[in-house]
Amino acid sequence: MSDHVLRAYDSILDLLPSAENPTPIVRLRRIPSYRHTQVYAKLEWYNPFGAVKDRVAANLVRDAEARGERLENLVEPTSGNTGMGLAMLSNAKGYKFAATISKEIPSEKRTALRFFGANLFELDDNLCPMPGQPEGAMAKATELAAQPGWRQLNQYKNPANPDAHYRTTGPEIWKQTGGKITHFVASLGTCGTITGTGRFLKTQNPAVKVIGVHPADGHDIPGVRSLRALRLTDFFTPAEYDGLLEIGDAETYGHCLRLNQEESIIAGPSSGLALAGALQSIPDEPGNLAVVIFPDNVFKYISSLQRHLPQLFPKPASAAVPATPNDPFAPYLQAAFAFAEHGPDVIDVHAAHELLAAGVPVIDVRNPDEFAQARIAEARNLPLPELSQGRTDGLPTDRHAPVMTICARGRRSLYALLLLKARGYQDVKSVAGGMHAWGDSGLPTQSGR
Ligand SMILES: Cc1ncc(COP(=O)(O)O)c(C=O)c1O
Incomplete structure (x- = not known):
């Protein structure tokens, strides 16, 4: 006996949402300053495995x-949430599941995936897996899926992704608002949510406005893609x-914080992004009723909050890491790193580009293979391990002269900065977001050794 009124279920899978068992919508009472327009948030962490992507995972499996x-071994590139849904469905159905995932994904999500039983392949990739990365999550999933008995359901290409929202999210919202919805707002990753839900709502009322919100290039918001990446998204x-609309990281995390503190809604970063976009784009008019998708709650994104809301963490976050038994001083090094960060x-890539034009040398501290794939034409390659052993190729002889360091994402270049400062270089700058941000900003790169 599964009963949505009593909320008594025979199986966890009966909790998957439908028009009869929708995730809740809740009116936002404090943050919107409208007189007329009503704004509702659809709280997707009420899905059985914790996020909006449960809908997609369930429909990918149902469709296959x-x-x-015959599904035995599933493999999927994921920014986390689809993987968690597929891992739990696989547990329920007796399949094996492997996720290919970027090392940039919050460690909370990677830990949860392992905990849910997924076999994890952690790779160098963007926050949201991208095509065209030979070492990335998509390429690895394709390689694994070529083995006999393996299957990649592929949320990026499989119409069962938007169809999940056409079948569930759209009908739920239509019913929950009594057909009064005028604006639908979603953040954009694979675009399954906006495309599937939007299509359904427009079949009911073509006047419903469908609005997509995305971050800027080089952003740090898990689960979503910048316009440049979206253009490669089916x-x-x-x-x-x-x-x-494009919304920046600061506004996103600011809205996320306000949702938690002012509305008592435990929303995560991509909900803040979508809400900020909704409030910027929807006019204040009688009869307006907006529904904004809140894809996930905040608990898997604590490490992102620590980076973006430093005022909440008076001590550098990493200073709290306990000393290892071998090295009681490790926390001080980590604190130095956090202060430097x-x-x-x-500096950001635009400032770096200006310094480069002014003739400031740039030292790329990635390994030679990474350097050969895509690099700044003027950059000299001095891998971090060699730099740490005292090599000086490409460094200015005058230790007062300016120099920049760059790597893939900005972490190794920050270690290089600390090393160079310790060696007496006075004017060292590290490029935030590294070559990923450089490429995302459309700045020129070249390949080859
Ligand atoms: C937290 C979060 N927000 C937003 C999205 C974007 O949803 P969609 O892929 O349907 O565009 C995702 C997708 O994985 C997500 O995990």
């Missing part, structure tokens, strides 16, 4: 099973949307 496919169909010597 309905076509009579289910990104902007001709079907009525508006697209938030200090004035970390």
Whole structure:
């Protein structure tokens, strides 16, 4: 007996959402300053495995099973939440599941995936897996899926992704608002949510406005993609949307904090992004009723909060790491790293580009293979291990002369900065976001040794 009124269930899978068992929508009473427009948040962490992507995971599996496919070993590239849904469905159904995932994904999510029983392949990739990365999550999943008995359901290409939202999210919202919805807002990753839900709502009322919100290039918001990345995304169909907005990291994390502190809604970063976009784009008019998708709660994103809301963490976050038994001084080194990370010597790619134009040398501290794949034409390669052993190739002879360091994401270059400062270089800058941010900003790169 599964009963949605009593909320008594025979199986965890009966909790998957539908128009009869929707995730809640809740009116936001404090943050919106509208007189007329009503704003509702749809709280997707009420899904059985914790996020909006449970809908997609369930529909990918349902669709493959309905076509009579024998599923044994599933593999999926994921920014975390689809993987968690697939891991739990696999547990329930007796399948094995492997996730290919970027090392940039919050460690909370990678830990949860292991805990849910997924076999994890951690790779160098963007926050949201991207095509065209030979060492990335998508390429690895394709390689694994080529083995006999393995299957990649592929949320990025499989129409069962948007279809999940066409079948569930859309009908739920239509019913929950009594057909009064005028604006639908979603953050954009694979675009399954916006495209599937938007299509359904427009079949009910073509006047419903469908609005997509995305972050800027080089962003730090898990689960979503910048416009540059969206252009490579199959289910990104902007001709079907009525508006697209870019929201920065600061505004995203600011709204996320306000949702928790002012609305008592435990929303995560991509909910803050979507809400900020909704409030910027929806006019204050009688009859307006907006529904904004809140994909996930905040608990898997604590490490992101520590980076973006440093005022909440008076001590550098990493200073709290306990000393290892071998090295009681390790926390001090970590604290130095954390101070440097938030200090004035970390610059963004645009400032770095200006310094480069002014003739400041740039030392790329990645390994030679990474350097050969895509690099700044003027950069000299001095891998971090060699730099730490005292090599000086490419460094200015005058230790007062300016020099920049860069790596893939900005972590190794920060260690290089500390090493160089310790060796007496006075004017060292590290490039935040590294070559990923450089490429994302459209700045020129070249390949080859
Ligand atoms: C936390 C979070 N927010 C937003 C999204 C974007 O949803 P979609 O892939 O349907 O565009 C995702 C997708 O994985 C996500 O995990």
